Amino acid sequence: MIQFISVSKSYSLHGVALDNVxxxxxxKEFVTLVGKSGAGKSTxxxxxxxxxxxxxxxxxFGNYDVGKLSSxxxxxLRRGIGIIFQDFxxxxxxxxxxxxxxxxxxxxxSQEEIHEVVxxxxxxxxxxxxxxxxxxxxxxxxxQRVAIARAMVNRPSLIIADEPTGNLDPVNxxxxxxxxxxxxxxxxxxxxxxxxxxxxxxxxxxxxxxDAGKIIKDDKDGGYVIG
Numbered sequence: 001m002i003q004f005i006s007v008s009k010s011y012s013l014h015g016v017a018l019d020n021v022x023x024x025x026x027x028k029e030f031v032t033l034v035g036k037s038g039a040g041k042s043t044x045x046x047x048x049x050x051x052x053x054x055x056x057x058x059x060x061f062g063n064y065d066v067g068k069l070s071s072x073x074x075x076x077l078r079r080g081i082g083i084i085f086q087d088f089x090x091x092x093x094x095x096x097x098x099x100x101x102x103x104x105x106x107x108x109x110s111q112e113e114i115h116e117v118v119x120x121x122x123x124x125x126x127x128x129x130x131x132x133x134x135x136x137x138x139x140x141x142x143x144q145r146v147a148i149a150r151a152m153v154n155r156p157s158l159i160i161a162d163e164p165t166g167n168l169d170p171v172n173x174x175x176x177x178x179x180x181x182x183x184x185x186x187x188x189x190x191x192x193x194x195x196x197x198x199x200x201x202x203x204x205x206x207x208x209x210x211d212a213g214k215i216i217k218d219d220k221d222g223g224y225v226i227g
Contacts, residue, residue, distance in 0.1 A: 001027045001158070001189055002048060007057035009043050009213075017043040019213040020057070025191065027157070030184040032200055033193045035210035041193040043213075045160055048191075049081060050074045062157070079107060082151030082159045086166035088143040090135045096122060096146045097131040103150045121149040125179060141172030148179060152188075159183060161192045165199065177203065 002025040009018040018040045025031050033041045046052040047059045050066050059066040064077050090099050097118055104114045122128050125145040135143055144164060151159055161180060165173040177199055184190045194200065200207055204222035208215060 001025050001029070001062065002191075003058075003060040004044070004047075005058040005060070007047065007054045007059055009047065009052060010055045016213050018047075018054075021213070021215055022057075023208060023215060023218060025189065027189055028184070028187055030181065030190045030203070030205040031192070032203070032205060032207045033191065033210060034195070034200055034207055036195075038212075039210040040213045041210060042162070044210075045162060045191075045193065048158075048160065049083070050077055079154060080157045082154070082156040084144070084147050084151050084159065084161040084164045086163040088135070088140075088147045088167075090143055090146055090150075092135050095132050095134050096127055096138070096149075099135075099146055100149045100153050103153050107154050109154070117153060118149075121153045122146075124152070125149045139172070140168050141175055144168065144172070144176050145179070148176070148183075152183065156188065158189045158191065161190065161194075163194055164192070165194065165196060173199070 004021050004023050007018055007021045008016065010016050021040070033044060035041055043052065047054060047066065048061055050069055053067045061077060062080060066077065069077060091102065094102060100118045100121060101114045104117065119128065119131065122131050125148050127142060127145050127149065130138065130142060138146065159180070164180070165176050168176065173196070180190055180192065181203065206222065207219045209217040
């Protein structure tokens with residue numbers, strides 16, 4: 001599914017972001033990346049999506065050698081990835097239905113498919129009754145549910161959740177985590193980046209711990225973070 005083979009990433013102004021990192025994520029795994037700001041979590045995400053290229057080593061996603069893809073080849077890679085951000089990134093002038101439908105339109109899906117699939121995905125995230133609401137009419141938790149629906153609507157094989165609960169209260173945090181676990185149980189690989197130690201300690205899934213661009217621990221049977 002995902003493989004990092006002796007990957008390093010250096011920036012001329014900011015030094016080394018990743019230093020000889022190797023790991024493998026199998027299909028249908030749920031893996032959490034943990035580490036302080038600057039540890040290398042975002043760099044790993046950017047390398048998977050092709051936003052960055054490794055300085056050394058190889059990044060593999062499915063059948064793609066990501067670092068060797070041209071800009072014209074990247075859209076095909078990214079169609080297999082859904083991304084959820086901390087700040088939701090919803091289009092303010094579109095309602096919930098339109099925000100989710102837009103992801104299908106960009107992917108070239110037909111209007112018939114859109115009309116069929118969008119209501120199903122909104123129902124899956126518990127927002128069937130909010131399809132006509134605009135972002136400013138939604139709570140933080142509801143906005144993130146729309147963002148998850150948008151990430152899932154093209155049926156990606158991988159969901160990347162980058163600090164998805166960073167702007168949410170504890171109740172909504174756990175609702176979002178339960179939804180991500182459900183998505184994983186349905187067969188989608190999930191890669192979660194988070195600072196939230198309570199999440200890490202309670203979900204009992206694999207944790208890759210990073211510090212200063214190196215993997216310092218890989219708890220394959222469910223990690224626990226102290227402090």
